[in-house]
Amino acid sequence: MIKHKSSLKNIIDFENIHINYEVGSPVLENINLKINTDEHWAILGANGSGKSTLIKLISNDLYPNTKYPFKKKVFGKDIWNIFEIKKNLGIITNDLHTYFETQGKFSTAYEVVLSGYYSSIGIFKYHDFTKEQHEKVLEVLEFLEILEIKDKKVHQMSTGQLRRCIIGRALIHDPKAFILDEPTVGLDIKAQNSFLKFIQKLSTRASIILVTHHIEEIFQEITHVALMHDKTIFKQGEKEKILTSENLSEIFEINIDLQKENNRYYIKSIGQ
Structure with missing residues (x-):
């Protein structure tokens, strides 16, 4: 069961949203999306479909x-301070991962987690922390199953x-939801499997919004899927109704034979 800090029903409630970077050059068109706190979503689409802009x-x-x-x-409010919204919505991108690799490589695992407070x-x-905050870091590291590497520096760590x-x-x-952008990029097969199991564990603490172009990342607890194609949301709804060979063939513009086994989806074959 998902443990939320708030009884707010909607995480995201978007209607008729368009975004242009410059006149005559839309990057998102007619975005309609509603995500509730009792749901886990996958936002699936090819590279260039608009997923990063949606994040x-x-x-x-x-x-x-x-x-x-x-x-x-977002969470029922029209206007948010960016720093405040990120306390309620954990946004994990590969850009942030790269930034830590280059700018925070001498931080320990303990310090990376602790830095979340600022x-x-x-x-x-000049950073000041309470005893309770330090205790919370240890609790989080234990939940992450990496307490044993709390003194390990970023440049010594594996990608996972x-x-x-x-x-x-x-x-x-304790955010109400997480957005995970291509979470298994850079991981080998064993690490991918381990990380997806961890995300399943994370889904007991918060709603998950998984942004990906990899079918195999869509784990059992995902309840809903939004398919992005050509700068808009092509289709959205319950996972079983949206994840079909026909729909995936449309958004990836190639014939796809989608199959399901042991509650996991996989592509059996790709044709012309």
Whole structure:
């Protein structure tokens, strides 16, 4: 059962959203999306379909900028401070992972998680922490199943270990939901399997919004799927109704034979 800090029903409530980077060049068109707190979603689409832009829309890094009337609510609010929304919504991207690899490589696992209190890359002398906050870091590391590497530095970690630390950095705030952008990128087969099992565990603590182009990342607990194609949401709804060979063939523009076994989806064959 998902444990939420709030009884708010909607995580995301978007209607008729359009975004242009410049006049005449839409990057998202007619986005309609409603995600509730008792659901886990996968947002699936090919590269260039608009998935990354949708993440920026959800996180308030982008805002609708066209003449069309729209609704844009996150956790029931129209306007959020970016730092406040990220306490309620853990956003885990590969850009953040890369930033820690380059700018925070001498931080320990403990410090990466602790830095979540200040949304910083690293810990600085002027940062002040309570005893309770330090205790929370240890609890999070234990939940992440990496307590034994708490003193290990980022540059010594595997890709999977660092990714868990970055999730822990968000988990320190007990967010209501997580957005995970291509979470198994850079992981070998064994590490992918381990990480997906961890995400299943994470789904007991918060709603999961998985953004991916990999069918095999869609784990059993995912309840709903949104398919992105050509800068909009092609179809959305309950997983079993949306994940079909016909729909995937449409959004990936190639014939796909989708199969399901042991509650997991996989592509049996790809044709022309």
